[in-house]
Amino acid sequence: MENKAVVISERIAIGISACCMGSPVRYNAKGFDLLKGLGREKSDFKWCPVCPECMAGLGVPRDPIHLSGGDGAMVWSGEAEVKNRRGARVTEDVKDGADDCMRALKRAGAVAFVYMDGSPTCGVYRTTMKDLKRGNPPGIFGALLLDNGFFLIPAADIQSPIKWWDWRRRLLAFYWLTNLQMENKDQLYSAWHKLKFLCQELDEPWAREAGRKLAAMGKETDREFIEGFRKDILDLLRRPSNLRRIKNSLWKNYSYYRKEKGKSVEGINSPEFKRNVTAVAKELLLMERTSFEDELLFGSSPVIYREKRRIKANTGEEEHKGEEVKV
Numbered sequence: 602m603e604n605k606a607v608v609i610s611e612r613i614a615i616g617i618s619a620c621c622m623g624s625p626v627r628y629n630a631k632g633f634d635l636l637k638g639l640g641r642e643k644s645d646f647k648w649c650p651v652c653p654e655c656m657a658g659l660g661v662p663r664d665p666i667h668l669s670g671g672d673g674a675m676v677w678s679g680e681a682e683v684k685n686r687r688g689a690r691v692t693e694d695v696k697d698g699a700d701d702c703m704r705a706l707k708r709a710g711a712v713a714f715v716y717m718d719g720s721p722t723c724g725v726y727r728t729t730m731k732d733l734k735r736g737n738p739p740g741i742f743g744a745l746l747l748d749n750g751f752f753l754i755p756a757a758d759i760q761s762p763i764k765w766w767d768w769r770r771r772l773l774a775f776y777w778l779t780n781l782q783m784e785n786k787d788q789l790y791s792a793w794h795k796l797k798f799l800c801q802e803l804d805e806p807w808a809r810e811a812g813r814k815l816a817a818m819g820k821e822t823d824r825e826f827i828e829g830f831r832k833d834i835l836d837l838l839r840r841p842s843n844l845r846r847i848k849n850s851l852w853k854n855y856s857y858y859r860k861e862k863g864k865s866v867e868g869i870n871s872p873e874f875k876r877n878v879t880a881v882a883k884e885l886l887l888m889e890r891t892s893f894e895d896e897l898l899f900g901s902s903p904v905i906y907r908e909k910r911r912i913k914a915n916t917g918e919e920e921h922k923g924e925e926v927k928v
């Protein structure tokens with residue numbers, strides 16, 4: 602079994618609350634460019650900004666809206682309403698706007714969405730910006746995103762280099778696994794081989810149990826088992842890691858690299874070494890790049906994105922270093 606990273610060379614489509622991409626579409630005609638910090642990496646993805654409140658026809662600037670009588674899911678089931686500051690009902694308009702945005706995301710082929718938490722529309726775990734109150738989550742569009750199984754990334758996390766690194770590597774793995782053809786035991790086993798280190802980092806007891814299940818499966822593996830296994834990994838990949846686990850996993854994978862390649866990488870530090878999160882994020886990117894160039898799987902980040910021309914520039918016309926996958 603090849604011990605290299607999986608390389609995706611197509612840009613993944615990601616939906617985003619338009620106000621987080623700099624569009625001045627908030628009720629007060631403001632917006633924030635939260636993608637600015639990504640620099641060149643921004644162009645590794647195809648961004649699809651949508652604003653359900655604008656698509657509702659509420660205009661900019663507008664009266665702020667709020668949920669009344671329940672959460673966003675209850676708006677869809679008819680048990681709650683959406684009202685503006687003057688008390689006027691705008692429920693149907695906001696539902697229509699949310700539906701239109703969902704259709705646009707589907708046309709774009711988006712599987713992930715960067716949401717503005719705290720909004721009664723796009724929020725997922727909070728629907729108010731007031732202090733630390735949660736409001737009535739999820740919001741109206743947030744409920745639709747959850748229903749449609751989107752890989753959901755809070756916009757605020759994009760500004761933290763370590764949190765973004767964690768979201769990005771899980772998103773790439775999520776996208777790859779979602780689209781991977783898996784029809785038999787060998788294909789399932791080879792997918793697990795790529796993803797097991799990351800799964801172990803995210804939930805060690807779960808990954809141990811999953812490994813046991815795979816080892817115990819018979820020669821013939823039924824479709825239900827394969828799809829159930831895929832779904833469990835996809836659900837796990839939605840869950841963020843934390844700094845302690847990320848640092849431990851980096852060190853474990855680096856030790857493996859040293860053993861396999863017989864050389865060190867300057868700048869990779871042990872979990873005990875005190876440094877800030879930005880320094881840790883740099884080490885992770887260094888290890889990702891070095892492992893790719895040396896053709897060894899970096900288990901913390903098993904699926905990576907490389908533009909086609911960058912693969913060719915690195916490796917010559919015909920070859921590439923990872924195992925390129927077109928999905």
Ligand code: SF4
Binds near residue numbers: 621654
């Ligand atoms: S949070 Fe959503 S609905 Fe509100 S301005 Fe941003 S994109 Fe529009």
